[in-house]
Amino acid sequence: CVVLAVVYYLFPALLVGRGVFLVSMLVVGSAVMISRLALDTAWRIAAPVHNVLILGVSDLGLKIADEISSRDDLNLRVSGIVTSAKEPDCSSVSLGHCTLPVLGGAADIQSIVERNGITRIVVAVDHLHGEPIQDLIRLRVQGLRVEHMHTTMAGLTGRIWLESVHSSWFLFSNGFRRSTWTLASKRAFDLVFGVIGLLVSVPLMAL
Numbered sequence: 001c002v003v004l005a006v007v008y009y010l011f012p013a014l015l016v017g018r019g020v021f022l023v024s025m026l027v028v029g030s031a032v033m034i035s036r037l038a039l040d041t042a043w044r045i046a047a048p049v050h051n052v053l054i055l056g057v058s059d060l061g062l063k064i065a066d067e068i069s070s071r072d073d074l075n076l077r078v079s080g081i082v083t084s085a086k087e088p089d090c091s092s093v094s095l096g097h098c099t100l101p102v103l104g105g106a107a108d109i110q111s112i113v114e115r116n117g118i119t120r121i122v123v124a125v126d127h128l129h130g131e132p133i134q135d136l137i138r139l140r141v142q143g144l145r146v147e148h149m150h151t152t153m154a155g156l157t158g159r160i161w162l163e164s165v166h167s168s169w170f171l172f173s174n175g176f177r178r179s180t181w182t183l184a185s186k187r188a189f190d191l192v193f194g195v196i197g198l199l200v201s202v203p204l205m206a207l
Contacts, residue, residue: 004016004020004024040073043073043075044072044075047075048075049075049076049077050075050076050077050119050120050145051077051079051116051117051118051119051120052065052068052076052077052078052079052118052119052120052121052122053078053079053080053081053082053103053109053112053113053116053118053120053121053122054078054080054081054082054100054122054124055081055082055084055106055109055121055122055123055124055125056081056082056083056084056123056124056125056149057081057083057084057102057124058124058125058126058149060124060149060150060153061081061122061124061125061149062100062124063153064122064124064149064152064153064156065078065081065100067153067156067157068156071156074156076120078100079103079116079117079118080100080101080102080103080112080116081100081101081102081103082102082103082104082105082106082108082109082112083102083104083105083106084106084125103116106132107132109121109132109135109136109139110132110135110138110139113139113144118144119144119145120144120145120146120147121136121139121144121145121146121147122147122148122149122152123136123146123147123148123149124149
């Protein structure tokens with residue numbers, strides 16, 4: 001549109017044929033595709049890849065690993081799984097898009113993190129009974145991101161895994177913070193559309 005405006009301003013007597021709409025649609029479509037590919041490429045180059053470690057072989061943990069492996073826009077890579085104290089030893093776990101190696105037990109999580117360059121840990125067990133809590137605290141102090149599986153799933157998909165979520169997760173989650181601006185805009189929205197709905201429905205109610 002800007003180019004056509006400049007052309008018409010410089011050459012007011014110029015006549016453009018009917019094919020200009022088709023040409024412009026092709027140009028716009030190509031520009032959108034090229035710019036999207038360029039931005040995706042720049043994002044992959046600029047943003048560092050984070051190595052993710054799953055602690056525990058639970059259904060939701062495997063679902064998170066499958067979700068990460070199926071998406072290229074996250075710059076996340078699941079390095080493997082660490083089994084908890086109550087889980088049997090195995091060499092690998094397969095689900096959907098990925099086959100994940102089991103890197104060891106929870107007692108060796110400190111060395112596993114250092115050896116594989118882990119920057120993010122997803123705790124995929126319901127209760128940390130007998131797990132290396134001190135090691136997880138130490139890793140978090142060192143700058144690693146340690147989060148619960150329900151928080152990770154909600155961040156990846158925008159959904160909550162209701163099959164295994166506990167009420168305590170809702171108590172400590174960050175999804176209940178609403179700013180004054182959010183409350184004021186919601187209230188204004190409710191009032192404006194409530195009044196509009198009332199005015200529209202008055203004739204029907206009178207009838």
